Amino acid sequence: MNTYFGTLKFLLFINMKCNICGSDNIKFINELKPYSDLDWTFNIYDCRDCLARFTLRDKNKNYFDELYGKYAHYQSYFEISDIIKRMIDKNQLGLCGLYLKQWPSYRAAIQFVEENDISKNKKILEIGCSTGFLSAYLRAKGYEVYGIDVSEKAIKEACEKFGPYYSTSMPDDKIFDLVFSCGTIGCVDQPYNFLDKVLSRLSDKGVIFCNAPNKNSMLVDQLWLSTPPPDMISIFAPKTFGIFAEKRGLNLIYKEDKNKILATITYPIQFSSLSATDFLTRMKYIHPLVTIIINTLKNSIRWLLNKFQPSQSLSQYGLFIYLHKK
Numbered sequence: 570m571n572t573y574f575g576t577l578k579f580l581l582f583i584n585m586k587c588n589i590c591g592s593d594n595i596k597f598i599n600e601l602k603p604y605s606d607l608d609w610t611f612n613i614y615d616c617r618d619c620l621a622r623f624t625l626r627d628k629n630k631n632y633f634d635e636l637y638g639k640y641a642h643y644q645s646y647f648e649i650s651d652i653i654k655r656m657i658d659k660n661q662l663g664l665c666g667l668y669l670k671q672w673p674s675y676r677a678a679i680q681f682v683e684e685n686d687i688s689k690n691k692k693i694l695e696i697g698c699s700t701g702f703l704s705a706y707l708r709a710k711g712y713e714v715y716g717i718d719v720s721e722k723a724i725k726e727a728c729e730k731f732g733p734y735y736s737t738s739m740p741d742d743k744i745f746d747l748v749f750s751c752g753t754i755g756c757v758d759q760p761y762n763f764l765d766k767v768l769s770r771l772s773d774k775g776v777i778f779c780n781a782p783n784k785n786s787m788l789v790d791q792l793w794l795s796t797p798p799p800d801m802i803s804i805f806a807p808k809t810f811g812i813f814a815e816k817r818g819l820n821l822i823y824k825e826d827k828n829k830i831l832a833t834i835t836y837p838i839q840f841s842s843l844s845a846t847d848f849l850t851r852m853k854y855i856h857p858l859v860t861i862i863i864n865t866l867k868n869s870i871r872w873l874l875n876k877f878q879p880s881q882s883l884s885q886y887g888l889f890i891y892l893h894k895k
Contacts, residue, residue, distance in 0.1 A: 587616035588623045589760050603797030605837040611798045620806035624798050632799040650700035654730045657709045674751035674780040691746035697753030701727025701735050746772045750779040755801040776893045781805045783888035794885045795834045810890050819892050826887025
């Protein structure tokens with residue numbers, strides 16, 4: 570019986586292609602069981618051509634009922650939208666911006682809009698907007714911003730709080746000048762197809778901005794980053810996006826964020842424990858200033874560590890990608 574299943578697994582593997590670039594030049598790395606209390610196991614592969622690491626979701630399983638129902642990471646977005654709503658209603662946009670810029674991906678998106686002098690009549694789309702708080706902040710600043718997300722629950726929350734600017738699907742009647750995605754590209758089933766759909770809605774001088782999980786940040790023997798499948802299923806190298814850009818005649822600019830505090834995780838972890846929030850997480854939602862003060866202290870500690878620690882590691886999710894048409 571074991572021989573039969575081993576042969577079947579081998580036959581399935583030899584017919585596999587990279588879930589990102591489509592190459593058949595892939596290598597099986599190992600199995601990953603991310604959670605000790607859930608019967609989920611994922612085969613992890615490397616693509617020798619685009620240098621990405623990836624896994625596949627079982628199409629017969631509805632993972633997202635679990636993830637969106639109990640996963641603390643997703644539940645926090647509802648809390649954050651409450652905070653942003655209160656600040657927007659009080660016209661505290663300066664404080665709102667400081668609060669959002671504590672997250673590197675949100676900070677990069679806001680800074681891109683501000684530093685590139687995106688005019689207020691340009692159309693902007695946020696993909697993976699969750700409960701809509703980031704695009705709501707930009708809209709409050711005067712930009713024409715729309716948001717989409719796969720979660721109907723999150724979109725319902727966004728529309729109720731911030732207005733009818735959110736949907737679970739791409740708007741058919743709009744072309745966008747800027748499309749940004751914070752933490753989404755590693756979670757979609759087929760990243761190249763995803764980016765192609767975005768390109769079809771991009772204006773001639775439009776820009777795509779996203780942050781991606783960075784394979785170059787991994788240790789030699791590290792199997793996966795700290796966001797496990799089935800949530801995140803792809804980890805990218807700069808070359809992954811270079812191949813995409815070259816085949817489609819796009820300009821690519823990328824940068825790799827550095828972080829000297831190396832965060833690793835040992836799998837399996839207990840899924841049920843993720844619904845609990847620690848003291849600092851609860852403090853986050855008392856008042857925005859509390860979070861800003863806490864993170865200022867944390868960043869000061871990081872700065873001191875950077876001063877006295879010569880080695881430098883890359884941030885797990887700090888591969889920032891900018892794509893635009895030539």
